[in-house]
Amino acid sequence: MLVTCQSGALGSLSDPVSAERSLAAEFPQQVQARAVLSAIGSGERNFTNIARAAGGIGAARSIGRWRFSRTSGSSRQLPVSTRPSKDRRYRVKDSYLRFWLKLLGPAMEEIERGRGDLTLRRIRENWTSWRGRAVEPLVREALARLLPDANLPAAPVVGGYWTCTNDVEIDIVGADRAPIAKELLFVGSVKWLENSPFDRHDLAALHRHRASLTSDPIPVIAALRSGTDCAGLDAAYGPAELLVAWSA
Structure with missing residues (x-):
């Protein structure tokens, strides 16, 4: 675990x-x-x-x-974004x-x-x-240690994004710097449930939230405890993959 x-x-x-x-x-x-x-x-x-x-x-x-x-x-x-925020x-x-x-x-x-x-x-x-x-900050730290890999570039910063009303909340945001980024590299979701895989509804929500953050088609990823039952993610990381970040 x-x-x-x-x-x-x-x-x-x-x-x-x-x-x-x-x-x-x-x-x-x-x-x-x-x-x-x-x-x-x-x-x-x-x-x-x-x-x-x-x-x-x-x-x-x-x-x-x-x-x-x-x-x-x-x-x-602070949320990681290309726009300044005080939230x-x-x-x-x-x-x-x-x-x-x-x-x-x-x-x-x-x-x-x-x-x-x-x-x-x-x-x-x-x-x-x-x-x-x-688990969210541990996932972000793991990704910062693991990348780059075959699917994603190195990310100098791995944080999150949210609005003051929390109507948009993104668990993972990879960027070149924080809190005001010049370039966003990927966005992602953390779903850490024993018996509930990442599904098409989760993917659709992630795409909607990405659109609120940027119009660029940057990669979408997920950190999952129970895998995924849908296609469309650019990368997925389970417990075994994330623990490799500390194996050295």
């Missing part, structure tokens, strides 16, 4: 306080900063939703002052910390009173959607 840290995350129920201790050490007095990090880790990605989840206007000011670095464990990203997204970089903030931290009282079974059930119910989001 590509996201290897996740299997360990399920086992971390036996020691659920380790992330709490790390956060307490990093932000002992910074209540607002902690609220911002928790909002990002819970899945909120844009400025407005993070501010709302973390407490409103005070949180908005805190986001503006936030240190997006290795120290804070978070980062902010930043924020994410917690560490997979385990993101898992804890989303699924373990809010359940600490439940776990401490001996009902970790309820927490585990909730984790299993949310696992597929959490994993799908978690």
Whole structure:
């Protein structure tokens, strides 16, 4: 499985306080900063939703002052496009910390009173959607390491594209530079489900979103857990192909 840290995350129920201790050490007095990090880790990605989840206007000011670095464990990203954009997204970089903030931290009282079974059930119910989001940056990193290959050129940047309303969202965008590219090299989709291959509906959606980004017929690709049952992709990468990026 590509996201290897996740299997360990399920086992971390036996020691659920380790992330709490790390956060307490990093932000002992910074209540607002902690609220911002928790909002990002819970899945909120844009400025407005993070501010709302973390407490409103005070949180908005805190986001503006936030240190997006290795120290804070978070980062902010812009869509890769030939046009400038201010639609930043924020994410917690560490997979385990993101898992804890989303699924373990809010359940600490439940776990401490001996009902970790309820927490585990909730984790299993949310696992597929959490994993799908978690695998995207790993797929981008893998492609940046793998290319060029027989199907695609080298891509100095592999990012994503989105609009402020999320009506257009492209998981993979290869480009010559970021965030404002001179040349877009390919676009792609990540579909990481056990029993659902990439199909013609997914391909049609990818073509529509590509048209919103560029009029050029650049290659369309997919990163797939369960393969594809349709023709039309210029390249497809499964777990085995992507893991080669780290085999050296």
